[in-house]
Amino acid sequence: MKIVFVIDVMRQGGGAQKVLSILLPLLQKNQFKVELIVLKKTEQLLEIPEIKTHYLLEEETQGLMANAFVILKEIERIAKESDLICSFMDFITSYFVALSAKISLKPYYIFVRCEPSFVAKTFPEARINGMLYSLCMQGATRVICNSKSSCEDIIENFGVAKQKVGILYNPIDFKRIEILANEGDRIQKRDNEILCVSVGRLHSQKNYETLLESCKILQARKANFRFLVLGDGELRGELESKKQEYGLRNIEFLGYRANMYGILKSADIFVHSSAYEGFPNAILEAASLSKPLVLSNIKPHKEIFEKNALFFEVFDAFGLCECLETLQEECQRKHFSVVARACVEGFSYECFERQALREFQQLGKPS
Secondary structure, three states, X not given: OEEXXXXXXXXXXXXXXXXXXXXXXXXXXXXXXXXEEEEEOOOOEOXXXXXXXXXXXXXXXXXXXXXXXXXXXXXXXXXXXXXXXEEOOOOHHHHHHHHHHHHHOOOEEEEEOOOHHHHHOOOOOHHHHHHHHHHHHHHOOEEEEOOHHHHHHHHHHHOOOHHHEEEOOOOEOHHHHHHHHHHOOOOOOOOOOEEEEEEOOOOHHXXXXXXXXXXXXXHHOOOOEEEEEEEXXXXXXXXXXXXXXXXXXXXXXXXXXXXXXXXXXXXXXXXXXXXXXXXXXXXXXXXXXOOOEEEEOOHHHHHHHOOOOEEEOOOOHHHHHHHHHHOOOHHHHHHHHHHHHHHOOOOEHHHHHHXXXXXXXXXXXXX
């Protein structure tokens, strides 16, 4: 069986990209023929060496919609001999996959990486995007989500039949993370400070504005916290300006790191302030390294860590401060580090492999 996957970009550091870099070699190892279509080539490229990859547009090219017919033609050409086409990113990538599959009379899967109804609200044309995404998912052979909350969302709000929906949780490669953590750069702590780390692209989704507000409050209270943010993105300049405006000395934006696990292992606390998520890899990886978690109160976070992390309401900077101050005591940090690790034991690479193969073998035996 030949499967063609489609994603918008393959930037390093992205959660969907990281999962794809695990999933495609896994399928190929199990005798599936796999190819990858990347709609737009970008800097900081995450390549999967053993997978044949097609880049349709260069970074400097105009946007995806301006090249819609070129993209459709190329997907159809590349996927002509395939048995299945899979969209591995939400909305526009799924539009292209659904249209290409209909034109070439191929079945297609859609992998849902977020809570679509929340994301659709952020678009200028929210209604039309929501309707298009509904049509794409309803026409798919299978819709595979990475969290229960995403499954519920597409069934309740996008009219997807329950029997068509599957779930494939993101995997954790425990051994690899531990090796990389031991090889990576460590952070030297000073003056008994409590080191907090956040990981994620600098995008409005990640809600770093609330984290900055909390830094401002904690600095005024002379609390001994230091914050490190790992990731890059379009809001870098804006966030650095806000840091300067507030006169913050307790937060640093370190940018993207190919191996961020040494820094993550140095942390006393992991903070994730997202306004919405699909199923966040960074939290799973922090928990695998036994870090106490302070998380925004959103469904995907509660789904895994309901009673085993400290939660604050999205955009509530004072609530975030209260969670952090609770963890000033070492005994509290120790407790939440143990329960966080226990929560992710079931997300092993082996579990992921079994579940992934079960999903694709529904279409028949690999050739």
